[in-house]
């Protein structure tokens with residue numbers, strides 16, 4: 367067991383694993399303050415990786431960096447590399463809208479637009495000039511099926527999204543993110559505002575989605591991380607302390623603090 371507070375990084379073997387996204391020495395500052403020490407991580411394609419750690423440990427800061435959402439925070443500065451398809455997407459010359467199309471995000475609180483279910487899903491596509499009704503209909507049906515919501519809403523597509531339950535709204539937000547055909551889906555505590563049944567539905571949906579998408583999720587729930595993810599990264603005080611297969615993190619972590627955290631003996 368390592369006692370030192372050092373970043374621990376398991377490198378995935380590129381010969382055996384297909385890597386969807388890599389960060390190299392990724393650091394984040396808010397003003398002069400470093401919120402995240404250098405993080406070097408690789409995310410395997412078609413797998414779910416959980417980011418866990420106590421409040422303020424830097425999980426969301428790291429997650430938001432991956433699709434350049436920290437660009438929207440004036441005081442934030444992100445250094446290091448984010449390699450996606452051999453391109454460092456952390457370069458200022460890279461088109462952030464293109465990045466966010468490939469690397470979509472689902473937020474903690476469901477945030478559907480005050481529009482119909484149909485319009486929520488087609489909004490971004492229409493703005494991109496897609497007008498063909500049949501094509502739009504197909505996207506609505508496909509993404510709602512992927513988000514496990516189609517059967518519940520197929521006869522009410524013109525109903526306001528705000529009339530859906532919280533869990534349904536979150537699945538609509540997943541469908542909306544999928545409509546842009548992203549490659550990677552970032553999820554920031556997607557089930558934290560939901561009841562246990564809706565949470566179970568979202569978790570089931572994630573298992574379906576990972577056949578086609580690489581998923582990176584921030585979660586406060588150890589049970590959720592253990593249930594849904596293939597890999598888990600443990601953050602502590604702005605550092606990545608340990609990254610490994612989820613089963614190793616939960617049964618034989620290498621770092622004492624990881625063990626303390628996952629077993630609930632933290633602090």
Ligand SMILES: Nc1ncnc2c1ncn2[C@@H]1O[C@H](COP(=O)(O)OP(=O)(O)OP(=O)(O)O)[C@@H](O)[C@H]1O
Pocket residue numbers: 396401419420421422423424425426427428439441
């Ligand atoms: N917009 C911001 N401006 C300044 N500091 C910030 C900002 N967002 C986060 N921080 C700081 O960065 C550190 C990491 O915060 P972050 O939200 O990434 O942690 P977290 O692990 O996701 O926490 P939580 O689980 O509570 O969401 C904290 O010290 C936090 O106060």
